[in-house]
Amino acid sequence: NAGVMQNPRHLVRRRGQEARLRCSPMKGHSHVYWYRQLPEEGLKFMVYLQKENIIDESGMPKERFSAEFPKEGPSILRIQQVVRGDSAAYFCASSPMSDTQYFGPGTRLTVL
Amino acid sequence: QKEVEQDPGPLSVPEGAIVSLNCTYSNSAFQYFMWYRQYSRKGPELLMYTYSSGNKEDGRFTAQVDKSSKYISLFIRDSQPSDSATYLCAMTPAGGGGNKLTFGTGTQLKVEL
Numbered sequence: 001n002a003g004v005m006q007n008p009r010h011l012v013r014r015r016g017q018e019a020r021l022r023c024s025p026m027k028g029h030s031h032v033y034w035y036r037q038l039p040e041e042g043l044k045f046m047v048y049l050q051k052e053n054i055i056d057e058s059g060m061p062k063e064r065f066s067a068e069f070p071k072e073g074p075s076i077l078r079i080q081q082v083v084r085g086d087s088a089a090y091f092c093a094s095s096p097m098s099d100t101q102y103f104g105p106g107t108r109l110t111v112l
Numbered sequence: 113q114k115e116v117e118q119d120p121g122p123l124s125v126p127e128g129a130i131v132s133l134n135c136t137y138s139n140s141a142f143q144y145f146m147w148y149r150q151y152s153r154k155g156p157e158l159l160m161y162t163y164s165s166g167n168k169e170d171g172r173f174t175a176q177v178d179k180s181s182k183y184i185s186l187f188i189r190d191s192q193p194s195d196s197a198t199y200l201c202a203m204t205p206a207g208g209g210g211n212k213l214t215f216g217t218g219t220q221l222k223v224e225l
Contacts (some may be wrong), residue, residue, distance in 0.1 A: 004155075033212065042118075042158070042200060042215035056212060091155055101213060103148075103155040 002027070003092050004104035007073075012110045013082045021077040021107045032075045032109030033101060034067060037089040049075060082111045118201055118216030127225055131188040135201035135216045138182065140175050141212070142203040145177055147186045150198045150218065159199075160186065191223045 005024040013019050025032050030050055035043040045059040049069035059069070064082075069075040080084055089108050093101040118135045125131055133147075144163045148156035160175040162168045168175045176185040182205075188195055200217040204211040 006155075035213075035215075038122075040217070042116075042217040043202075043213075045212035045214070048212055059212065065182075100146075100158060100161055102158065105155045108153075 004092055004102055006090075006092050006104035006107050008107060009105060010108050010110070014112050015083055015090075016081050019079040019082050019086070019109055021079075021090050021092075021109070023077070023090075023092030023094075023104060024076040025075070026043060026102055029094035029095075029096050029102075031095045032069050032099075033093045033095075034075075034077050035091045035093065035103075037091060037106075039088075043091060046077070079109075084111050087111045113138060114217075115173040115214050116201065116203065116216040120217055121220055123221055124222045124224060125191055125225055127191060127193060129191050129223070130192050130193070131202075131221060131223075133186040133188075133219050133221070135184050135186075135203075137203060137214075139214075140179075140182065140183075141205040143179075143206060144182050144204045144211075144216075145175070145184050146202040146213070147173075147175060148200040148202060148215075149195075150200060152197075156200055191221075193223050193225060196222045213215055 032049045034046040037043045047067045048056040064080045066078045089106045091106045093103045095101045116137045132149045150156045160173050162175040165179045174187040198220045201216040202213040202216045
């Protein structure tokens with residue numbers, strides 16, 4: 001049973017470009033969460049999604065960030081017009097109907 | 113004040129030592145508690161999950177929760193160099209799924225030969 005998959009593992013963007021981060025949850029998991037980890041900080045919740053629905057986006061920055069989890073395909077975290085402060089590790093987690101969240105390996109975004 | 117406080121370390125211990133890692137929290141709504149291990153440049157890996165006050169043991173790991181003091185601990189017995197990692201506590205208000213986790217900043221542990 002494959003774990004949570006994220007790609008790309010590393011992403012380099014120049015300021016002003018768009019970043020798209022993908023997450024495929026574990027088989028049978030219908031809940032997807034995105035977290036951001038800045039250097040020297042813990043993981044911070046960004047958004048919680050189920051298929052075709054955003055359930056809780058209380059941790060998402062108000063501008064430039066969006067997330068989706070379509071009926072088919074992976075969940076996408078999209079960052080438009082990236083700035084240097086967006087450089088971080090972005091982790092996706094999935095869970096079945098429980099609080100046990102399983103994390104992917106992360107995407108490390110570097111903004112030049 | 114952060115909702116979850118965790119000493120960042122680094123904590124360095126000799127192989128075979130008992131390690132104690134701790135978190136305190138301020139939000140009494142937190143009812144479910146987890147410990148994750150994160151190796152450098154990897155994703156967090158779930159170690160322990162508990163929701164009641166008291167102790168829960170799994171192999172060399174024991175999770176302890178004291179809700180009255182808002183204090184949780186993870187003990188590692190017979191520590192090994194492979195235990196060297198960052199340990200993150202996490203918590204959430206309620207069960208049933210669909211709840212965001214609030215994390216501590218992590219404690220960096222190094223177990224030396």
